[in-house]
Amino acid sequence: MKIISCIKQVYDLDIVLENDWVVDETTNKINIDYANLIMNPYDETALELMLRITDSSKDIKTEVITIGNKKSEAILRKALAIGVDDATRIEIDHELINNPFNIAKLLHHKIKDDKEVKLVLCGRQSDIFNHGQTGQILAEKLGWSCFTNVFNITYKDSYFNVSRTTSSGIEHIKTNNPLVVTVTQSPNMFLRMATLMNTMKAKQKPINFISKELSEISEDTNEKFYNLEKLTVEKSKKNCIYLNENKNKSINLQLSDLINNSLNKGVK
């Protein structure tokens, strides 16, 4: 059996300075080139979940796939350094893959004929674009079941046990395979660290490489690609209000009034 984790390289948005969230009108981009490139945090959680499955079932093979340029091999090497067996990079013109449909199509093309694969993990969304649809479209194309918002997954007796959050609580599901899950972050789940020695070893490991023209794999060559027409940045206003206990109104009441007033004014 094999498990695949789909990972993506993104800018470390935590580093970006508040004043730099400005759209360049000519390029329709925000210049954040000074931020380091890291693994998408949701994908980190997905990858850690994959490794936890193999911690207890050693005969399961693992693979990471990324779509990106040569630079994105950094995240594949990181994955290899923490114990993933195989890594694949799919290279394609970046402009063609700014939408989840095409990304899912590329992933589908890579995964569909590998009968060993029983589970594919994707991050719930990536820090760039935030479409949050890749996993679902991939499942649709593969014809597999899909669970979203997953925060834990284990494997026992040929079944996967999936835990996911829903708007009304938490679901624990025992499921057959193959399946796709999209993983959400949970506060105490961190991607394990690579030792220096394994990082050095991972530098020497081979990375599978697939170069693709999207048209090569498109069933419908007339398909329209997404075109980003306009990008705007909405600056959220922060405000701090101190509530003091007073005789006429408890803090609880003051707080609920404040929330209701804000909602009435359209504050999100």
Next chain:
Amino acid sequence: MEKTEVINFFETVLGKERVVTNEEVLQEFATDITGLRMVQKHFGWKSENLASCILKIHTKEEAVTVMKFINENKIVSIPRTGGSGVCLGLETPSHSVVIDLSEMNEIIEINEENFTITAQAGVPLQVLEETLNKKGYTSGHFPQSLPLAQMGGLVATRSIGQFSTLYGGIEDLLVGLEGVLPTGELVFIKNNPRKSTGPDLRHIWLGSEGAFGVITEVTVKIFKLPEERVMQAFAIEEFQTGLDIIQEIVQAGWKPAVTRLHDKTEAKESYGPFIKEDEGVLLFISEGPQGFASLEGNAVKNVCLKHKARELGSKPLELWLAHRNDICDHLDMYAKQGAVADTCEISAMWSDIGKIYNEVISRVAKEVPYLVAVTGHSSHSYVQGTNIYFMFGAMCAPSVEAAEKTYNQIFGIIMETTLKYNGSIAHHHGVGRYRSKWMKEELGSSYEMLKKLKSAFDPNGIMNQGVLIPVE
């Protein structure tokens, strides 16, 4: 004396609500945030030595009464303010008493004629700084723990801030002080710009780590907020070149408030997109009255260019300013990943500091089996030398014992190498209980002076027993 009698006494002095005996809180107060304990807690560590109680002191009079009682009854006590210490200085021996001064938190006076601020021991540095900023002043003291540390602890640990090359460490900032001796006398060192009246008694308190009494109030210098700031970063190929550049700048008489040299690993992690493979980064901020900063900035730039450093502009500094204290929001981040991670800062003369850096980095990389990373930066420079702030992380088997073994191995290499080159084993975090085992070697023949001071001030050996001088 029975524990209940002790607690009864404290309750009469302070009131029931200010004598805390809740076991969960005692457990929380049983240590500080030393990296070793952080990861051990993740592996299930709990202190077996809880204090009998925590005393929430509000006035100096209360401190006097409490100290007299503690001394008469020979109860070991641990003074505490922000709790951000990182050397096991706050570990509670069993049956000890924690003297918590964090609720003595009033700013008493800002003196705009003499440029001083007087504050109680529990005033958080961040509050002090923000209060000063509103009036156009700064304390000039910016340790990374600014959001956590409080005035008493900052003096008691001989702390230093990130802008120290200009403003100095706390020893340069402290003007006067009030404290209670272990035997219960309230003592006051008055405010003067300088004096020649025997040994400087402030230095008994600076770095005292709770072993010589309790600091209740401090007066520190204030400065006008700078009118001008010049920020510039450079890339360099060799760590030693960075050290040479800093040495030349400070020995020429310049004092760029922020003077930092990050090695290639740190540079890649924090400033990756600015640099080429294997480059280190130098960061400088010059600040002061109009005209001064640009003058100094030009001089700094000339030295850097002479040594073939590559200009990176001011953006790396903007990022550093915005993110320099982020770690305070997720202190247990590495522990949660099961990594033994911490920092260790040492200092040495210019002739030796580069050797210490090289030897530590290569020994740790070679000898520590599951090392994740070991890095270093220089962040506080002087005419005679500088510090290196090592940062390390290593994996280990998930047990309290394995974590300790790994931690001791890495720390041991740093301490050993530092002493080999006559460096100092602690530049600004203090000694606590963790580094006290190296104090004899650190102080050499002057270790006797420390022991004599301790027995003179604290004849019963009750004050934070085990810090500075190990319990034999």
